[in-house]
Amino acid sequence: MEITPAVTTISVDGNLFLQPYEEELRQTRIPRFFSNANEACLPTAFNAIAASRASELWAWNFSNDDKEVLVSIVSGDVNRFSKNDIPILKLVCESLESKLLELCLFKELDEKNLLINQIVEQQKEIIIKRTSEIEQKNKTLLEISVLNAHDVRKPLSRILGLISLFDFEPTDVITEEVIPKLKTSSNDLDTALQNIIKRVTSDLIHLKA
Amino acid sequence: MLVDDAEISNFIMKKLIIKAGIDASIYDYTNPRLALEALDTVVPDLIFLDINMPDIDGWNFLQVMADQKQHYPVLMLTSSTSEMDKQRSLAYSNVKAFLIKPLLPQHIGEIIAWHT
Numbered sequence: 115m116e117i118t119p120a121v122t123t124i125s126v127d128g129n130l131f132l133q134p135y136e137e138e139l140r141q142t143r144i145p146r147f148f149s150n151a152n153e154a155c156l157p158t159a160f161n162a163i164a165a166s167r168a169s170e171l172w173a174w175n176f177s178n179d180d181k182e183v184l185v186s187i188v189s190g191d192v193n194r195f196s197k198n199d200i201p202i203l204k205l206v207c208e209s210l211e212s213k214l215l216e217l218c219l220f221k222e223l224d225e226k227n228l229l230i231n232q233i234v235e236q237q238k239e240i241i242i243k244r245t246s247e248i249e250q251k252n253k254t255l256l257e258i259s260v261l262n263a264h265d266v267r268k269p270l271s272r273i274l275g276l277i278s279l280f281d282f283e284p285t286d287v288i289t290e291e292v293i294p295k296l297k298t299s300s301n302d303l304d305t306a307l308q309n310i311i312k313r314v315t316s317d318l319i320h321l322k323a
Numbered sequence: 324m325l326v327d328d329a330e331i332s333n334f335i336m337k338k339l340i341i342k343a344g345i346d347a348s349i350y351d352y353t354n355p356r357l358a359l360e361a362l363d364t365v366v367p368d369l370i371f372l373d374i375n376m377p378d379i380d381g382w383n384f385l386q387v388m389a390d391q392k393q394h395y396p397v398l399m400l401t402s403s404t405s406e407m408d409k410q411r412s413l414a415y416s417n418v419k420a421f422l423i424k425p426l427l428p429q430h431i432g433e434i435i436a437w438h439t
Contacts, residue, residue: 260405264375267402267424268329275335275425282342282428295331 136184139175146173151188170194176207183210258317262310269302324365325351326358326384327373327400335425336371336400343432355379359387367395368439371422374401374408385415396438398422 135146135154148154151171169188172195176183185207189195276296280288325333333351340349350365352358356379358370374381381399388395399412399421409421419438426434 264403264405267404268375271402271424272329272331272335275339276331278425278428279335279338283338291334295334299331 132184135173136186139173139184140182143175143177145175147171154186156188174203174207176211181211181214183207183214185210254317258314262314265306265310266303269299269306272299273303324358324361324367324370324395325349326355326370326376327351328353328355328376329373332373332400332424336431339426339428339431340435342428343435345432345435355384359384362388362391362393362395369435370395370397371400372397374399374403374412382411385412385418388417389415398434398438400424400426 132140133155135148139146146154148171151169154171154173156171171186171188173184173186176185185203187195187203273296276292276299279292283292325336327333327336330353333353337349337351340347347368350358350361350367352361355376359379372381372384379387381401385397388397394417397415397418399408399418401408401422402424404423412418412421420434422434
């Protein structure tokens with residue numbers, strides 16, 4: 115037996131450029147035999163072999179699940195195909211099937227890799243967006259805290275300044291001038307704190323959104 | 324000269340200056356615009372200037388002074404503890420110090436003596 119490499123293009127995506135007898139083989143799944151290989155309209159690559167010898171052509175369809183393997187054997191005129199060659203033929207078929215499976219797996223792997231890359235890119239974009247949002251929120255919170263600290267310090271520094279006058283100002287000045295101003299400044303401090311609470315609450319609600 | 328939008332702050336400073344025994348006329352303004360106008364007729368030995376004020380803030384005040392080539396010595400007196408505010412103030416050649424409120428009575432005489 116002579117085993118000639120298959121020249122049929124294997125395409126996962128679709129078009130298989132099959133010979134007419136191969137198309138028939140796919141439909142009927144009945145093994146084909148040509149006593150003269152030239153009758154099978156072999157591809158050009160086989161013409162020289164088929165023409166130079168009194169060759170026979172055997173063809174089988176080995177279907178398995180979703181895979182379909184067509185095997186064609188062109189025999190020489192000296193060593194004809196025989197029953198003893200069947201185990202080798204089966205090995206060839208299994209080898210072809212394994213190769214086909216490998217191709218399918220590679221294709222599936224490529225698709226999965228593409229999907230994974232898309233997911234990774236999406237995750238990157240989400241991370242960049244979220245990081246930017248967090249940075250903006252941190253900046254806003256920092257600005258809020260600085261503004262708040264300043265708003266509190268204004269009336270508080272006045273209160274502390276007024277208290278320092280207690281050490282040397284006469285009682286009548288303290289009673290008539292300093293204490294009323296202390297009350298005013300205390301109220302200012304209370305107002306500032308209330309404003310801060312309102313603003314922080316509002317800002318936090320805004321930041322959570 | 325005292326320039327602070329809070330009347331109470333000016334009140335405290337006047338009391339502290341008097342307590343320190345500084346013999347000087349004290350002009351206090353809660354409206355910075357009036358203080359700037361007064362600089363046409365008054366020659367201050369020292370200006371205590373607040374930063375955060377409505378209408379004209381301390382920065383505007385300093386800039387107007389610079390534009391009008393009035394180089395009177397200024398001490399920033401503010402409740403701000405911001406390092407940025409301090410650096411920005413000291414960038415003006417006539418700003419001699421950045422003081423944070425409240426000033427202690429025992430320091431006021433020394434501060435004024437040092438800068439006049």
